[in-house]
Every structure is written in structure tokens, then in C-alpha cells.
Amino acid sequence: MPARSPFMQSDSPRSPSAQRRRQIQRRRATALAALGLLVLVVSIIVDGGSGTSRRTPPSPRAAERQRIHIAVSAARHRLAIEDRAIDHVLSYTPFVTSGGGRKREVALTFDDGPGPYTPQVLKTLHKVHAPATFFEVGFMERWFHASTTQAIADGNVVGDHTEGHPKLGLLPRPQQRDQIVSQAEWLHKLGAPRPRLFRPPFGSFDARTFRVLRHNRMLMVLWSVDTNDYRQPGVKVIVRRALQGAKPGGIILLHDGGGARSQTIAALPEIVKKLRERHLKLVTVPQLMLDDPPPRGQPLPHYLSGG
């Protein structure tokens, strides 16, 4: 008889006692699995319950509304004064291309955001303590509304640049109204102040646009300096163009959306530095309207398609 190997089973797999053992093992495994599942479910419920009360952060939209509320409350007095300044300007002109030029103030304005480059633009402006005015496209808020919140929290002003960036001059009045009002709705959802400033995409507008703006108490903000930065002509060219036309009361057109904006971002510190070397103070457009309102009877610029 061969010696029994210590690794050999004492019973053959088919013996009645082996079958019984396997049955017990299966039952144990099933019971353990059920217990494990129960522990998992209970832990999820308990964790979820405690998380709701202690750890779950508010939804981004609620958090953003709160940030904007805090920023707007802190600036309530200034915003009310600027609102009245815009009302005053609207009492004698429906559009502006610049301030009056009596004070050494200029306004940087950014179109076509919010977008993937807006956080960097905001960071750069914040670093050099320069406020700006952003004319935003409503459609982009779906993805980039956090930048709108950041812009307002930083003390910038957000204006209306339509919902979908069309040439308004080609649209009937109801569609023009929808384009302007839809963007304002996005800002309302975020808890931002109602936009008082509007900039027409492509500088395209007509008499119907002015009727819609009048109804919504909005001032059309054009510009006196066009850097054409959206064509990405190079950092030096953007800086040179911004400075060439920068005079007291100037409104400088830049872009934070509508394509790659690395050149604009790289140009910004130099633009701000050089403007300050000329003793020009950087302000938002409402601040410019308050400090240095435009003269009556500003002509509509010839470079625009509107009329």
C-alpha cells in the first residue's frame, strides 16, 4: 500500500461526508456575501445621510449665487451710484464709444467669453489690480458660468453680448430682443445684477436694436480702440495697438473668448503697466460713465455696420 500523502483528502470527493461539507461551505459563503452586501448598503445609507447634513457642499449654482450675493451686497452703494450714472448717460445718448476725456481714465473691455481662457484673463487682471468690463455670450454660460461668478466676485462688470453672437442688424426685432434678453436671463439665474451695458457682436445693429435696448434700459457700449487681438497678430502688436489709441476716456476692445487667447493674456500685464506709466487709471465702463460721461452728440463711428 502506498503511504498516504499529507496533501491527499481523507475522503473521496464523492463520499457523503464530503458532499455535506461542501453544502455547508456554500451556505456559509452565501451568508457571508449577503452580510457583506448588507454592510455595504447600510454604510452607504449612513454615509449619505451624514454627508447631507455635514459634508456635501452646496451645488455649484447655489455656491455661485452666494458668492455673487456677497460681492454685490458689499458693492451695493457703488453699484447704485453707477446705475444712476448710466441712467444719466442714457438720458441723452443710447450709445457710447468713449468717456468724455476730461479724466485720465480708460476702460479695458473683453468680448466673447466666458470661455476656457477667461480664468487666466481674470487671474492676470486680479494680479495687477485692474478691473475690467466683460461682454459675455449667453450660450457660453452653460459651461463657463463659474468664470462669470469669478469676474463679479473680483469686482469686474459683466455686460450683455447676446445669447448666440449673431449680426443683430440682420435680424427682425423679436429675434434681436430674444438674443439680448436670453443673455440677461443667464446672469439673473446666477444672481448677478441685471446687465445695464450691451455690446453688439460684429458692431452690427440698427434702429430696432436701439428700441430693444431702450426698453431694457441698456446702454450700447462701443469702443475707441480696437486691438484686433482676436486675429492673434502677436503679443507686441496687441500691446502697441492698445497703447496707440489709449487716451483719457478710451474704451479698449480685447477678447477673452472666441478662440485661443494666449496672446491677449500675455499682452495684458504690459498693457496695464504702460497705461499706468501714462498715469491712466483703469476703471470699469460704469465707473467711466460716472467719473467722465461722454459728450452729447457723439457721432456713430464709421467703422460699424450699424445705422
Ligand SMILES: [Zn+2]
Ligand atoms: Zn463678439
